[in-house]
Amino acid sequence: MDYFVYRDNHLFAEDVAVAEIAAQHHTPVYIYSRATLERHWRAFDDALGSHPHLICYAVKANSNIGVLSVLAKLGSGFDIVSAGELARVIEAGGDPAKVVFSGVGKKHAEIRYALEQGIMCFNVESEPELHRINEVAATLGVQAPISLRINPDVDAKTHPYISTGLKANKFGIARERALATYELAAGLSNLNIIGMDCHIGSQLTDIDPFVDALDRLLVLIDELAAKGIHIHHLDVGGGLGVTYDKESPPHPKEYAAALAQRLTGRDALKLILEPGRAIAANAGIMVTQVEFIKEGEEKHFAIVDAAMNDLIRPALYSAWQNIIRVDTQTQATPRVYDIVGPICETGDFIGRDRELAVAPGDLLAVRSAGAYGFVMASNYNSRCRPAEIMVDKNQVIVVRERENQKDLWKGEYKLP
Ligand SMILES: Cc1ncc(COP(=O)(O)O)c(C=O)c1O
Numbered sequence: 001m002d003y004f005v006y007r008d009n010h011l012f013a014e015d016v017a018v019a020e021i022a023a024q025h026h027t028p029v030y031i032y033s034r035a036t037l038e039r040h041w042r043a044f045d046d047a048l049g050s051h052p053h054l055i056c057y058a059v060k061a062n063s064n065i066g067v068l069s070v071l072a073k074l075g076s077g078f079d080i081v082s083a084g085e086l087a088r089v090i091e092a093g094g095d096p097a098k099v100v101f102s103g104v105g106k107k108h109a110e111i112r113y114a115l116e117q118g119i120m121c122f123n124v125e126s127e128p129e130l131h132r133i134n135e136v137a138a139t140l141g142v143q144a145p146i147s148l149r150i151n152p153d154v155d156a157k158t159h160p161y162i163s164t165g166l167k168a169n170k171f172g173i174a175r176e177r178a179l180a181t182y183e184l185a186a187g188l189s190n191l192n193i194i195g196m197d198c199h200i201g202s203q204l205t206d207i208d209p210f211v212d213a214l215d216r217l218l219v220l221i222d223e224l225a226a227k228g229i230h231i232h233h234l235d236v237g238g239g240l241g242v243t244y245d246k247e248s249p250p251h252p253k254e255y256a257a258a259l260a261q262r263l264t265g266r267d268a269l270k271l272i273l274e275p276g277r278a279i280a281a282n283a284g285i286m287v288t289q290v291e292f293i294k295e296g297e298e299k300h301f302a303i304v305d306a307a308m309n310d311l312i313r314p315a316l317y318s319a320w321q322n323i324i325r326v327d328t329q330t331q332a333t334p335r336v337y338d339i340v341g342p343i344c345e346t347g348d349f350i351g352r353d354r355e356l357a358v359a360p361g362d363l364l365a366v367r368s369a370g371a372y373g374f375v376m377a378s379n380y381n382s383r384c385r386p387a388e389i390m391v392d393k394n395q396v397i398v399v400r401e402r403e404n405q406k407d408l409w410k411g412e413y414k415l416p
């Protein structure tokens with residue numbers, strides 16, 4: 001079921017016309033659907049049934065406090081990669097005791113803050129990080145709960161920039177070093193080994209690499225048990241892909257069931273998942289207005305009021321996201337356009353070679369923009385970042401105000 005659908009030729013977000021939101025809150029604007037976020041989170045949670053598990057939503061995909069609060073109310077856990085993300089989770093009403101802390105470069109102050117807040121687990125990515133966490137925990141007189149992120153060396157077959165489980169990536173600890181690193185951790189007095197984790201990449205559309213990675217980790221878990229090191233949870237990271245265009249990733253249910261099936265007979269091993277994109281991407285759209293139509297000799301351009309600073313995925317990864325009219329009725333003639341923003345960069349495009357019937361003033365919706373959308377926005381070209389709106393049935397809630405010009409130079413000073 002899709003909560004962004006046309007009713008009488010008008011695009012709706014749940015029970016609200018998108019054009020009405022644009023009229024009231026202007027463009028560009030991000031619009032999220034609460035029901036979609038909830039449905040996606042529950043799809044993972046339900047699929048794991050009675051097997052002990054926790055869905056730790058990857059905050060980086062969309063860290064808006066409104067979004068986090070919706071998931072926190074469902075009882076979600078959270079995967080964070082910075083102190084800032086932890087602060088957001090807490091502000092949104094999330095439970096720090098359900099937080100896993102990933103990332104290759106955790107600073108002393110971040111580790112201290114996370115320990116003080118009582119997070120569930122540090123997903124440790126290197127030996128020096130183990131020593132650092134042990135030191136900080138010692139100064140606080142506590143035991144830090146840890147998991148080692150193992151690099152299972154499987155090919156996730158995704159875009160090279162978002163593939164993370166190969167030996168050549170900066171992430172995790174090589175499989176061959178895993179046992180020795182766990183033994184090292186076991187010898188550090190302020191660490192408490194509780195888990196094992198991995199994350200092999202993002203936007204995966206096939207189950208096999210996930211299952212492969214899981215199987216490789218299970219072998220390690222058994223080897224560790226033989227050495228007296230017991231692992232209580234297995235965190236297989238995030239990475240399940242979504243449909244942007246013609247991809248057909250497995251449904252979260254199918255994916256989670258395939259993983260749970262591998263854990264048959266290991267009833268005490270808790271499974272943690274860290275989905276980000278699969279929960280947030282198709283729970284959001286970005287709406288933009290056409291400013292000008294520019295007819296060229298080789299190309300036609302629809303110049304819109306959103307740019308790469310608002311949504312960078314097309315420019316950064318040549319990512320394709322569907323662009324549709326908000327109101328389907330138009331007198332305009334369909335043509336092939338590049339949909340471009342006002343930024344002074346040739347790479348500033350939202351979509352290329354799209355057949356659309358558009359005229360100045362028309363509204364367009366960029367689909368699948370709920371993940372890695374606003375969170376990657378910047379102020380490049382001194383553009384104010386857009387507003388974010390949550391729709392909950394017929395309610396429209398501003399979950400982040402549009403920035404204003406004073407926000408642009410907040411914390412900057414002119415010389416006397
Ligand atoms: C450690 C970790 N967990 C979870 C995620 C979320 O990934 P995705 O949004 O693809 O589910 C990421 C990002 O790729 C990550 O680095």
Ligand SMILES: N[C@@H](CCCC[NH3+])C(=O)O
Binds near residue numbers: 060162313371372
């Ligand atoms: N930002 C990327 C995904 C990176 C995943 C983060 N580990 C995207 O938009 O596809």
